[in-house]
Amino acid sequence: MRGFGIDFGTTNSVVAVCDSSTQRVSPLLDSGGFPHPSVVWLRADGTVIVGRKAKNNLNSYADQAGNAFIPSIKRQLGKGKTYRIFGQPKTATEIAKEIFIHLRKHAKDQHDLSVDAATVTIPVYFDGSSRRELREAADQAGVFIKTFVHEPFAAVVGYCYSGDSGRLEQLEGRNILVFDWGGGTLDITVAAIRSGRMVQLSRGNLNDRAGDYFDHKLHQLTYSRFLDRVNLRPPDVRLGPSAKDRYLAECERAKITLSAVEAERLEVAQAVQCDHRVYDIDQSVTRGDFESLIQLDVKDALGEVDRAVEEARLTGREVDLVLLIGGSSLIPLVQREMAERFGARIVHVPNAATIIAEGAALIDSLGMQPVLARSVGVRLADESFYEVFPAGTMAKPDICQKTINFFCTDNRDGEAKIILLERMEQKELTKPQVLSVPVSSELPKKHADHERVVVDFKLDQDLVLHVTAKAATQAKGGSLAVHDLLFALNTREGWAR
Amino acid sequence: MNSSIQVASNIMIDDERHKPHSRFIPGDFFAQIYPEMLNPEFSHLWMTPRQIREYKQYLICQLCHRTCAGSCGLKPAGT
Numbered sequence: 001m002r003g004f005g006i007d008f009g010t011t012n013s014v015v016a017v018c019d020s021s022t023q024r025v026s027p028l029l030d031s032g033g034f035p036h037p038s039v040v041w042l043r044a045d046g047t048v049i050v051g052r053k054a055k056n057n058l059n060s061y062a063d064q065a066g067n068a069f070i071p072s073i074k075r076q077l078g079k080g081k082t083y084r085i086f087g088q089p090k091t092a093t094e095i096a097k098e099i100f101i102h103l104r105k106h107a108k109d110q111h112d113l114s115v116d117a118a119t120v121t122i123p124v125y126f127d128g129s130s131r132r133e134l135r136e137a138a139d140q141a142g143v144f145i146k147t148f149v150h151e152p153f154a155a156v157v158g159y160c161y162s163g164d165s166g167r168l169e170q171l172e173g174r175n176i177l178v179f180d181w182g183g184g185t186l187d188i189t190v191a192a193i194r195s196g197r198m199v200q201l202s203r204g205n206l207n208d209r210a211g212d213y214f215d216h217k218l219h220q221l222t223y224s225r226f227l228d229r230v231n232l233r234p235p236d237v238r239l240g241p242s243a244k245d246r247y248l249a250e251c252e253r254a255k256i257t258l259s260a261v262e263a264e265r266l267e268v269a270q271a272v273q274c275d276h277r278v279y280d281i282d283q284s285v286t287r288g289d290f291e292s293l294i295q296l297d298v299k300d301a302l303g304e305v306d307r308a309v310e311e312a313r314l315t316g317r318e319v320d321l322v323l324l325i326g327g328s329s330l331i332p333l334v335q336r337e338m339a340e341r342f343g344a345r346i347v348h349v350p351n352a353a354t355i356i357a358e359g360a361a362l363i364d365s366l367g368m369q370p371v372l373a374r375s376v377g378v379r380l381a382d383e384s385f386y387e388v389f390p391a392g393t394m395a396k397p398d399i400c401q402k403t404i405n406f407f408c409t410d411n412r413d414g415e416a417k418i419i420l421l422e423r424m425e426q427k428e429l430t431k432p433q434v435l436s437v438p439v440s441s442e443l444p445k446k447h448a449d450h451e452r453v454v455v456d457f458k459l460d461q462d463l464v465l466h467v468t469a470k471a472a473t474q475a476k477g478g479s480l481a482v483h484d485l486l487f488a489l490n491t492r493e494g495w496a497r
Numbered sequence: 498m499n500s501s502i503q504v505a506s507n508i509m510i511d512d513e514r515h516k517p518h519s520r521f522i523p524g525d526f527f528a529q530i531y532p533e534m535l536n537p538e539f540s541h542l543w544m545t546p547r548q549i550r551e552y553k554q555y556l557i558c559q560l561c562h563r564t565c566a567g568s569c570g571l572k573p574a575g576t
Contacts, residue, residue, distance in 0.1 A: 379506045381521060382547075386510060406508040407515075409522045419506045434504050443530060450518040452511055 004118035005154065005360025006103065006143070008096075008134065010074045011183025011212060013038045014354050015103050015115055018361035023161060025361050027354035028107050035353055036106065040098045042068045044086050050102035059244040070095050072184055077137075078130025093137045100141030117144040119364035121151045121356050123187055124203055128464035128483030135462055147370060148463060149363050151356050152178035152189035153198050153489040155325050157368070158359030159349060168491050172196065174320040175312070179305065179338065180356075182326035183211035186301050190312040190319070197392060199373045199488035201312035204304035209297045211255070211328045217293050218251040218285065222266050226283045236274050243271035247281065258287045259330045291333040302337055316341055325352045363489070370395040373488040374422040376457075376465065379432065381409040385423055388457050395487055400459035407450045408471070414441035416453045418469055420482060437478040439471040463487060519543075524551030 001020040007013060012035035016027045030036050030052050041054035044066035049057075054069065061067040068085045076092040083090045107113040120138065122131060126148075135145050155178050160168040171193045180187045186206040191198055227237060239247070247268045254264045268281040309316055322342045328334065329352060338346055349355050371394050377387040389400055408416040418435040439451045455469040465485055470477025509521045519527060520543075527548050528535055534543055541549065555564055560571035 378508070381506050381509045381523075383506075405511040407511045407518055407521075408507055409509050409518075410507040410526050412526065415507075417504055417507050419504060432504070444518075446530060447517070447519070449511075449516075450522070453508060 001365070002113070003361050003363075003365025004113075004115050005357045005362070005364050006100075006115075006118045006120045006138075007035075007151070007154070007354075007357035007360060008074060008099065008120060008122075009035070009038055009182060009356075010072045010185055011038055011210075012036060012353070013099055013103060014357035015107055015118070016354060016357035016361040017107075017111075017113060018358075018365040020365045023362065023365065025158075025161070025358040027351070027357055028103075028111055028113070029354070030106070031110075036099075036103060037071075038074065038099055039069060039071045040073065040095050042070070042085055042090075042095075048098050048101075050098050051106075056245055056249060057242075059248070060242040073099070075184075077133040078127060080129075093133045093140070096134065096137035097140040100138050100143050104141055104143060115143055117146050119147050119149055119360045120145045121154045121360045122148050124150050124152065124189060124200055125205075128462055128481065131462040132464070145461075146364060149360055149368075149370060149489060150189075150200065150487070151180065151187065152191060152200070152323075154356045154359030154363060155180065155323055155349075156191065156198060156359065157362050157489075157491070158351075158355040158357075159323055159347065161362050162349075162351065162355070162358070168193075169196075171321070175201070175314055175318055177305070177309065177319045177322045177342070179322060179324050179329055180326045181210055181301065181324075181328035181334065182353075183328075184208075185210055186304065186326075186328070188304055188308045190308050190314065192312075193491060195392070196490060196492040197371060197373070197488040198491050200486065201314070202308045204308035204311075206297070206301055206304060209300070210326075211252070214255055214290075214294055214297075214328065215248050215251040218255055218290060219247055221289065221293055222251070222283045222285055223247070223281070226272075226281050229283070230279060232272070232274050232279075238273045240271060240273060240278075243268060247271060254285060255290065256327070256330075258285070258290050259332055262287050287332065291331075294331070294333070298331075298333055298337060301334070302341070305338075305341070320345060322346045323349055325349050325355050327353055369490050370463065370487040371490045372400070373486040374424040376420070376422055376485065378455075379419040379421055385421065387423075391424060392488075392490070394490070395459060395463055397459055397461055400457070400465070402457045404455050404457070406453045406455060408439045408453055409450065411439045411441055411444070411451055414438060416451075416469070416471060418453075418455060418467065418480075420465075420467060420480070422485065433480060433482055435467055435469055435478055435480040437469045437471060438474050438476060440473045520545055520548075522548070524548035524553070525555040528552050528555070 003018040005016045014027050014035040018025045036051040037055035039054040041049040058069050073095045081092045104115045107115045138145050175192045178189045188204040190201045250266050254266050257264045263286045265284045270278045271281045272279040322345050371392050375387050375391045376389045377385050380386050415436045416439045420433045444450050452472040458466050465482040468479040509515050554566040558565045561569035
């Protein structure tokens with residue numbers, strides 16, 4: 001038996017496979033040993049290219065007729081976005097589907113593995129509509145999503161099973177900070193494991209300021225230095241169309257290398273054209289140059305870390321474990337600054353680019369399940385809280401379904417108001433969501449029962465709670481979908497394995 | 498538009514613990530349905546303290562002629 005995990009990322013996507021008997025996990029990387037870039041290249045002749053080849057040609061063909069490139073499609077999921085490509089409408093789901101097809105095909109062709117069902121990771125902020133569109137995309141590609149799991153939770157599970165990191169049950173009662181700075185975004189999550197449940201306490205993020213943005217900054221810096229050095233002035237100078245792709249790829253390579261060495265050379269052959277002459281770019285850059293370039297971004301990132309720790313009502317000392325994952329967390333400046341705050345509690349994850357997919361494969365293989373992080377219930381007319389699903393209930397459609405009979409205590413305005421809440425440790429944590437359904441506004445008969453309202457609570461497979469209600473005397477009822485319930489991960493299945 | 502108005506719930510669990518239903522309705526609504534049961538000497542027998550409080554809040558004050566719930570501070574002449 002095998003378990004599969006898919007990290008469908010903004011910049012890169014990875015599938016990992018876990019052998020259920022040995023719990024050995026392997027990421028299925030591309031031929032260069034890297035995750036698959038989440039870039040889709042559509043051509044007018046119907047060809048679809050996904051991954052490294054699409055990324056490497058993004059700037060070369062982007063302006064040419066008959067070519068359309070869509071990077072970072074993950075950001076558009078759940079927004080109902082439709083692209084117009086070669087005169088035809090194409091939804092974000094249809095584009096995301098191409099990435100799943102690519103990952104599935106690669107697993108089959110290169111590793112002879114059939115990825116028909118998997119656990120798929122999502123950011124904590126991914127709401128019900130985003131989850132639904134992601135599931136549709138996977139379904140259309142022939143991948144059944146068994147369950148969704150939050151990316152930072154998958155990272156913690158991946159860490160616990162890699163090397164001699166220690167077992168998951170040893171983290172019981174601990175607070176964990178996951179600092180995930182990849183190519184597209186920075187996601188910070190403060191989580192805790194309590195009674196075997198991994199639950200998010202707070203989060204922070206920086207959008208659009210991550211690895212890809214740093215590549216562009218490095219490109220701008222080195223290009224202007226090169227032009228100064230060879231005494232070329234921008235109006236007469238042109239960067240060849242394919243040169244920009246090669247240049248950005250070279251910047252990415254140099255950025256990665258600068259984490260290990262103090263200086264690096266950027267070399268792009270036949271990149272610049274000026275007065276019928278073609279120049280090769282050959283420019284050196286030091287780690288100091290790069291770090292001053294991103295200093296403000298790192299400062300903002302650390303500000304987000306402090307804010308997230310404070311929001312979790314913890315001090316820096318109460319954070320027991322810090323996982324640095326994502327390529328950008330390997331930058332020495334980031335590591336130094338984080339070390340100043342958290343010292344020896346920082347874990348440098350060697351498989352930072354694939355740990356989320358690996359954790360998801362383990363979760364799939366071990367059968368860990370998402371559970372409700374908080375109690376879900378309704379507020380009654382006497383202001384008390386009626387618990388419909390207690391915290392820790394397994395978030396499965398066949399378990400999270402209930403029908404409850406209520407009566408309307410005051411029908412004078414012709415409406416019954418059902419107020420939904422999430423609660424943890426006696427505190428109501430979310431802004432209540434209100435479902436109003438019509439009831440008869442006639443004065444109730446003396447000594448008789450008041451109007452009954454039947455309410456159905458049902459969680460779907462995308463972890464969206466549907467609440468439908470109808471009064472006994474009325475033909476029409478009402479419904480409400482709650483997209484932002486908070487989920488935890490039940491880790492007990494993974495203990496002592 | 499943001500609003501600070503809080504919506505109050507008007508539902509209650511329909512089970513044996515919550516019967517008769519009339520004990521869980523607002524006091525002023527009780528008064529509308531059962532005006533004959535408002536005698537101050539006996540109302541506590543079928544109304545909860547909360548219902549009595551709510552009912553009184555909606556009575557028109559004979560001194561200030563508003564639903565002041567005793568907050569007007571006026572006293573009858575001669576007292």
